[in-house]
Amino acid sequence: MARGSGNSNEGNELSEVVRQLAAVAQQLARNSTNNGDAHGELFKKVAQSKPPTYQGEPDPTVLENWLREFEKLFGGVECPENSKVGCATYYLRGEADLWWQQNEATIKALPGFKWTMFQEKVRDKFYPSFLQKQKAEEFSNLAMGYMSINEYYTKFIELSRFAKEFVATEKAKARKFESGLTTDLQLKLSG
Template sequence: MVSEPGATREFEKLFGAVGCPENSKVGCATYYLRGEADLWWQQTEATTRALPGFNWSVFQEKIRDKFYPSFLQKQKAEEFANLVMGKMTVTEYYTKFIELTRFSMESVSTEKSKARKFESGLTTDLQLKLCGQVFETLDEVYGRAAHIYALELKKRKELAEMEGKEKRKEVN
């Protein structure tokens, strides 16, 4: 359903894949509305379509405002502002970062600002290992951090295996 978080992204992917014209997007999306969202559209379609400059973007904004209330949008923006990796893996942190980015588009409006924000939320250990590198995009810093993180996990596993072998030698 369009009102669910991430649903408009799914429609964007679909529209791109089928080459849906801009002026057909709202009609296609409203076909999939169910339950409360369908009732909302029945009641507000005429006034919403009459808005100046009504288009797919305005529709998305209206449905987001209805089903993602401003207090929730504000809460998600604050969650994004305070987001740090903590005990998450780099991939979990990246996924959460991407999920929350849409609530703070003004604070991360460029790829470079996304990269800086992402890097600043990494663990201090990872930040130290990235020190001195300048990243132009979020994907660059994510790729590098994920690589370092994977190497650290591999190193820990190898150390644990070596310690296990040493303990077995001591027992024998």
């Protein structure tokens, strides 16, 4: 009889373990479904903003604008860090899409892979160092010439992001802006 009662306890314990496993499995299934829905909702939010695509153009301004748009978008939709690359790479086209398709596994396997590393890798590929130097030089030589103040300002802002070492502080930025103005305007500013 003692044996029968022991089997009964073992049976009850086993039933309890099975019940708990079923509850855990059920919770995991719910979480999985909720995460899938959350990811789908995030993707819808991103798509509704109609983000730009990037084709791998050799113009670094196009690349930087594309990355900046996604930075703003990710802030607006509160995109979690682990979803940023997936959302952005959907908007790669042409050469950029082929590059990502061929290098995705290798890049994602790098230690510490996140959105910032993705940006570095895209820049390494589509904005090589010789172009970086070229843009920095273009900024260094920027002068107002025959441009209007608004045109000069727009060009200054556009190129300043390619030469951050020249405009590391607001004071340095103001000095560089002023040095590119026409002599007449510089004289008026100094007065």
